[in-house]
Amino acid sequence: MLENFRQLPRNDRPVSVLGGVRSLHTHGRHVDFDCGEAKIRVGVLAPNLVRVRLSPDGQWKPRRSWAIAAEDESWTPTGFELSETPEEIAIATECMEVRVRRESGLLACIDPQGREFARDLAPGMHWRDRRVAAVKAIEAQECFYGLGQRTGLLEKRGTVATNWTVDSLDYDLLTDEMYQAIPFLMVLRPGLTYGIFLNSTYWSRFDLGEADPNCWRMETDGGELDYYIIYGSQPSAVVATYTQLTGRPPLPPKWAIGYHQSRWSYESQDEVRAIAREFRDRRIPCDVIHLDIDYMRGYRVFTWHPHRFSDPAALVADLRAEGFKTVTIVDPGIKYEPDADYEVFDGAIASDYLVRDRSGKLFHGYVWPDKAVFPDFVRPEVRQWWGDLHQPLTEIGIAGIWNDMNEPAIADRPFGDPGTKIWFPEDAPQGPPEEGATHAEVHNLYGHLMARSSSEAMERHRPEARSFVLTRSGYAGIGRWSAVWMGDNQSRWEYLEMSLPMLCNMGLSGVPFVGCDIGGFFGNATPELFARWMQVGMLYPLMRGHSALGTRSHEPWCFGDRVEQICREFIELRYRLLPYFYTLFWEATTAGTPILRPLLYEFPDDEQTYTIADRVMVGPWLMAAPVCRPGVSTQAVYLPAGVWYDWWTGQHYRGPTQILAEAPLERMPLYVRAGAVIPLAQVGQFVGEGAGDRLTVNVWPPGESGLPTTFIHYEDDGESFGYREGDWATTTYRVRQGDREIVVEIGERQGHWTPPSREAVVEVVGIGRQSFEDDGRSRSLVFPL
Numbered sequence: 001m002l003e004n005f006r007q008l009p010r011n012d013r014p015v016s017v018l019g020g021v022r023s024l025h026t027h028g029r030h031v032d033f034d035c036g037e038a039k040i041r042v043g044v045l046a047p048n049l050v051r052v053r054l055s056p057d058g059q060w061k062p063r064r065s066w067a068i069a070a071e072d073e074s075w076t077p078t079g080f081e082l083s084e085t086p087e088e089i090a091i092a093t094e095c096m097e098v099r100v101r102r103e104s105g106l107l108a109c110i111d112p113q114g115r116e117f118a119r120d121l122a123p124g125m126h127w128r129d130r131r132v133a134a135v136k137a138i139e140a141q142e143c144f145y146g147l148g149q150r151t152g153l154l155e156k157r158g159t160v161a162t163n164w165t166v167d168s169l170d171y172d173l174l175t176d177e178m179y180q181a182i183p184f185l186m187v188l189r190p191g192l193t194y195g196i197f198l199n200s201t202y203w204s205r206f207d208l209g210e211a212d213p214n215c216w217r218m219e220t221d222g223g224e225l226d227y228y229i230i231y232g233s234q235p236s237a238v239v240a241t242y243t244q245l246t247g248r249p250p251l252p253p254k255w256a257i258g259y260h261q262s263r264w265s266y267e268s269q270d271e272v273r274a275i276a277r278e279f280r281d282r283r284i285p286c287d288v289i290h291l292d293i294d295y296m297r298g299y300r301v302f303t304w305h306p307h308r309f310s311d312p313a314a315l316v317a318d319l320r321a322e323g324f325k326t327v328t329i330v331d332p333g334i335k336y337e338p339d340a341d342y343e344v345f346d347g348a349i350a351s352d353y354l355v356r357d358r359s360g361k362l363f364h365g366y367v368w369p370d371k372a373v374f375p376d377f378v379r380p381e382v383r384q385w386w387g388d389l390h391q392p393l394t395e396i397g398i399a400g401i402w403n404d405m406n407e408p409a410i411a412d413r414p415f416g417d418p419g420t421k422i423w424f425p426e427d428a429p430q431g432p433p434e435e436g437a438t439h440a441e442v443h444n445l446y447g448h449l450m451a452r453s454s455s456e457a458m459e460r461h462r463p464e465a466r467s468f469v470l471t472r473s474g475y476a477g478i479g480r481w482s483a484v485w486m487g488d489n490q491s492r493w494e495y496l497e498m499s500l501p502m503l504c505n506m507g508l509s510g511v512p513f514v515g516c517d518i519g520g521f522f523g524n525a526t527p528e529l530f531a532r533w534m535q536v537g538m539l540y541p542l543m544r545g546h547s548a549l550g551t552r553s554h555e556p557w558c559f560g561d562r563v564e565q566i567c568r569e570f571i572e573l574r575y576r577l578l579p580y581f582y583t584l585f586w587e588a589t590t591a592g593t594p595i596l597r598p599l600l601y602e603f604p605d606d607e608q609t610y611t612i613a614d615r616v617m618v619g620p621w622l623m624a625a626p627v628c629r630p631g632v633s634t635q636a637v638y639l640p641a642g643v644w645y646d647w648w649t650g651q652h653y654r655g656p657t658q659i660l661a662e663a664p665l666e667r668m669p670l671y672v673r674a675g676a677v678i679p680l681a682q683v684g685q686f687v688g689e690g691a692g693d694r695l696t697v698n699v700w701p702p703g704e705s706g707l708p709t710t711f712i713h714y715e716d717d718g719e720s721f722g723y724r725e726g727d728w729a730t731t732t733y734r735v736r737q738g739d740r741e742i743v744v745e746i747g748e749r750q751g752h753w754t755p756p757s758r759e760a761v762v763e764v765v766g767i768g769r770q771s772f773e774d775d776g777r778s779r780s781l782v783f784p785l
């Protein structure tokens with residue numbers, strides 16, 4: 001095993017391996033194991049959550065995890081039993097056991113069925129210099145997921161995943177380092193799931209059986225190994241606990257889950273107005289327009305171009321009058337411009353907010369504005385200052401901020417030359433001086449803390465309404481601060497196909513509000529690719545079309561009438577489904593649940609689903625089998641156990657089965673699970689339009705043998721923060737099928753929010769419909785068969 005330590009820095013010093021346990025003592029929720037100079041600390045935070053720390057020198061340094069939302073003390077104390085035998089020490093909670101071997105310090109967990117998981121293999125935890133690592137067994141049937149933004153297949157066994165944020169603009173199927181760095185691994189086998197969160201912001205790497213198919217290993221810098229083990233009988237339990245640990249997203253404004261249109265760049269206010277007009281004239285719904293870097297004066301952040309965007313306030317107001325929200329891009333590089341009265345630069349210098357090297361010299365590199373300097377977002381006062389720079393934007397009505405190039409992406413010479421990517425020296429001091437952090441420790445947090453600054457600023461400066469924040473880079477827990485898009489993809493079929501496993505793994509990694517550039521960023525989409533991409537994009541939690549400078553126009557009407565009509569229909573389908581999507585976003589805020597899910601999330605006992613990446617679930621009820629290849633008009637679809645209805649034809653199938661679906665260009669195969677309850681809206685041209693006076697709830701029969709199903713529909717005003725004070729409404733639907741009828745029971749509306757007066761229509765698809773005035777009272781609707 002030791003020969004596999006090829007990633008440890010090469011030098012003459014030996015690798016140290018944990019010795020046997022000499023003594024132990026318990027204090028509160030922690031058990032300390034004395035293993036000679038080194039120590040292990042096991043903390044029981046919840047019945048299914050255990051934290052393991054290794055200190056090679058026996059000192060516990062203060063930990064600054066910028067990602068942890070629930071520190072050890074904040075977990076409700078939970079009992080555990082400690083027992084000892086001559087061979088091992090066992091810590092048992094209600095649902096798992098951790099065993100530590102006395103002789104070797106090797107650790108293993110046991111589930112309620114007595115199955116081992118997260119089991120150390122010799123040498124277990126080990127270290128050299130400041131690199132620390134652990135090796136664990138790959139058990140039979142185990143599959144690997146998560147690890148944030150990943151290219152390639154959904155299942156990750158046999159691969160290596162490095163966590164170090166980079167501008168991976170030329171990524172492909174084999175790229176390792178990406179924009180996001182999320183050291184969270186999910187391991188699944190039938191009946192048993194576990195998660196590992198490696199609590200290190202330093203460079204880290206998981207080898208998932210690439211070097212040795214019998215084991216996986218994780219390693220990181222920083223001198224202390226610190227990881228959490230999360231047990232669950234299925235993935236949803238692990239994601240719930242992981243997101244409790246690292247934070248869940250806030251509820252976005254409802255408009256942010258409508259369609260977004262972007263382009264690098266709409267170069268003038270006239271062009272933006274023309275784009276907005278096209279949407280309305282052509283009756284293609286759209287809620288948001290993004291302004292890319294050309295709205296600025298010479299790419300100076302927090303400025304407007306004096307000619308091309310001479311009256312941004314009027315532009316934003318006019319767009320608002322047409323039902324559009326405006327989002328502006330904000331990049332972290334500040335143009336280096338002494339003596340030019342550029343307030344942002346002058347303010348940063350005056351307050352010394354910029355990253356400097358160890359000798360105190362100002363760090364600079366090259367980005368859009370040419371020579372640029374960079375704020376140190378690790379310092380709270382810098383985040384506050386930067387956030388306040390957003391105020392002029394919010395004052396004119398900007399409703400969202402798009403953070404880009406925040407890995408950070410920097411070149412060593414002016415853009416245009418084939419420069420080399422660089423970042424701050426790894427020993428550059430960052431953060432409050434008394435904390436002594438260097439760039440090596442906080443590199444992965446640059447985009448994360450920038451997004452935090454934007455998110456906090458938007459709430460400070462737009463307290464009356466929820467805002468939208470989008471980021472390219474982030475670390476574990478980024479969903480608390482921002483939605484995330486997957487950076488610069490390409491207008492090619494393999495990128496369309498890759499988008500689904502990538503977004504699914506983001507969702508399993510606790511980041512539900514995610515999307516890819518619809519149509520592809522670099523290159524020119526063909527009409528067929530664009531139509532298929534809009535169908536897939538309708539499933540993305542963040543539905544945004546975007547494209548690069550120099551490519552053909554990628555708006556929905558640029559590919560001919562047939563494709564335009566397909567785009568219209570699929571954007572309209574998204575708008576019809578908004579009440580369902582919005583409820584899924586609410587679930588994400590309360591349980592961390594992914595919105596876009598791989599099949600394995602819903603069918604974790606069906607091993608067939610473990611590698612299916614191109615069929616996805618939106619929430620619990622809808623399954624899509626989108627076409628991601630050219631020239632396809634029929635498509636093989638695996639339907640897991642249960643009854644499924646074809647969304648378009650109503651035809652039903654009994655799974656598990658394989659079917660051949662018709663998939664002409666106009667159609668994305670879409671299926672609904674028996675017993676589904678899906679609230680639907682009337683389609684408007686933007687979220688606020690047309691939503692009001694009717695709520696339709698479609699129900700699909702559970703089938704005679706089907707179990708009763710339940711769905712909680714969440715609603716609020718979609719805009720304000722009132723939901724935090726109880727201004728929300730939930731309605732519970734229960735559906736059961738007897739011999740002669742289907743009964744839909746509607747519970748009394750809960751919460752303080754009352755929807756505008758409206759008609760409710762409940763339709764049991766293929767059976768019948770009933771309507772009534774939606775007064776919030778409970779009722780039982782009987783549909784004779």
Ligand code: GLC
Pocket residue numbers: 263264292293329404405472487488546547548
């Ligand atoms: C980066 C972003 C892209 C943006 C461009 C110009 O490439 O990833 O989305 O359009 O910069 O700002």
